[in-house]
Amino acid sequence: MSEAPLLEVRDLSLSVKTDAGPARILDHVDFDIRPGEIFGIVGESGCGKSTLAKTVLGLPPRNSVIDSGRVMFRGENLFELSRRQTARRLRGGTMGFIPQDPFQSFNPTFTIGKQMLEILRWSGLPEDPEGRPFGRADRKRHRDRLIEVLSAVQIPDPAEALDRYPHQFSGGQRQRILIAGALAARPGLILADEPTTALDVTTQMQILKLLRDLAAEYDVAMMFVTHDFGVVAQICDRVSVMYAGQTVETGTAADIIDNPRHPYTEKLIGCHPERSGNLVGIPGKVSSPIDPPMGCRFHPRCALAERRCSEVRPPLEGPAGGRRIACHVRGAAS
Ligand code: SF4
Numbered sequence: 001m002s003e004a005p006l007l008e009v010r011d012l013s014l015s016v017k018t019d020a021g022p023a024r025i026l027d028h029v030d031f032d033i034r035p036g037e038i039f040g041i042v043g044e045s046g047c048g049k050s051t052l053a054k055t056v057l058g059l060p061p062r063n064s065v066i067d068s069g070r071v072m073f074r075g076e077n078l079f080e081l082s083r084r085q086t087a088r089r090l091r092g093g094t095m096g097f098i099p100q101d102p103f104q105s106f107n108p109t110f111t112i113g114k115q116m117l118e119i120l121r122w123s124g125l126p127e128d129p130e131g132r133p134f135g136r137a138d139r140k141r142h143r144d145r146l147i148e149v150l151s152a153v154q155i156p157d158p159a160e161a162l163d164r165y166p167h168q169f170s171g172g173q174r175q176r177i178l179i180a181g182a183l184a185a186r187p188g189l190i191l192a193d194e195p196t197t198a199l200d201v202t203t204q205m206q207i208l209k210l211l212r213d214l215a216a217e218y219d220v221a222m223m224f225v226t227h228d229f230g231v232v233a234q235i236c237d238r239v240s241v242m243y244a245g246q247t248v249e250t251g252t253a254a255d256i257i258d259n260p261r262h263p264y265t266e267k268l269i270g271c272h273p274e275r276s277g278n279l280v281g282i283p284g285k286v287s288s289p290i291d292p293p294m295g296c297r298f299h300p301r302c303a304l305a306e307r308r309c310s311e312v313r314p315p316l317e318g319p320a321g322g323r324r325i326a327c328h329v330r331g332a333a334s
Pocket residue numbers: 262263264296297298299300302303304305306309314326327328329330
């Protein structure tokens with residue numbers, strides 16, 4: 001695995017305008033993803049992880065403003081592209097997206113083939129593996145590519161599946177079809193937004209194994225958004241833990257799960273009974289992004305909080321690409 005980052009998110013802050021004032025949804029977020037790795041973004045609901053994924057994809061929320069930072073993909077600053085360039089270059093040809101809900105993500109009145117062909121046309125594939133132009137009119141080659149990716153995600157009789165409607169597939173099969181759609185345009189990075197949350201546990205395990213296998217087979221990196229450290233343990237190489245819009249800890253998934261340093265990470269892992277041995281909640285609730293607490297945003301819920309925690313924001317410290325922690329008490333400099 002190459003060490004040069006595929007995606008670099010640096011000091012990214014984003015606010016959304018609301019009637020009550022600006023809500024800082026992302027606050028100095030910082031991480032990178034290397035080619036071929038599966039990188040988890042983990043945190044509670046409302047921590048900003050889905051907004052982060054959509055912003056990286058070029059679809060920030062309406063009424064949002066980038067307050068600071070940049071998102072670099074293959075060395076190119078995505079914030080310097082026009083919306084049209086972003087749509088063409090990111091959605092499809094260079095980045096794929098797997099949405100959360102396989103039941104809501106299809107139009108029930110069109111066949112699977114028609115909807116997947118739209119994705120391919122929209123993404124504007126430049127060429128096929130032999131270097132031939134992949135033009136808009138080339139329906140047969142597009143269709144062949146869709147059959148190839150449906151086969152890769154183990155949809156039975158993929159040619160026939162293209163002519164069927166969404167309701168003729170189970171939830172697990174629909175999620176596999178969405179994964180095929182994300183793969184179809186040969187992206188370098190796939191963003192997956194809680195892609196197994198709507199599925200039963202057995203199907204979830206199958207989909208996670210499939211994603212892991214496909215990432216290796218197609219050499220595609222993934223940014224995997226989840227609230228569940230059990231999912232992180234199964235699929236992620238490295239992980240970034242987010243709390244209230246801030247990155248609080250990053251490192252390898254195995255290292256963080258075995259030895260969480262940040263008090264929030266520790267609590268979040270404690271919420272998973274298979275990891276902690278019993279079910280322990282996190283007292284309090286995530287702070288409002290409109291009026292966040294001073295200093296460390298976790299301090300109203302933290303048992304280790306000291307006076308400085310409510311006064312000074314702890315920086316994210318540690319070696320670039322290694323274990324990094326934002327905590328006055330447990331951080332690298334403590
Ligand atoms: Fe807790 Fe202070 Fe660390 Fe924040 S900086 S997590 S309040 S100990």
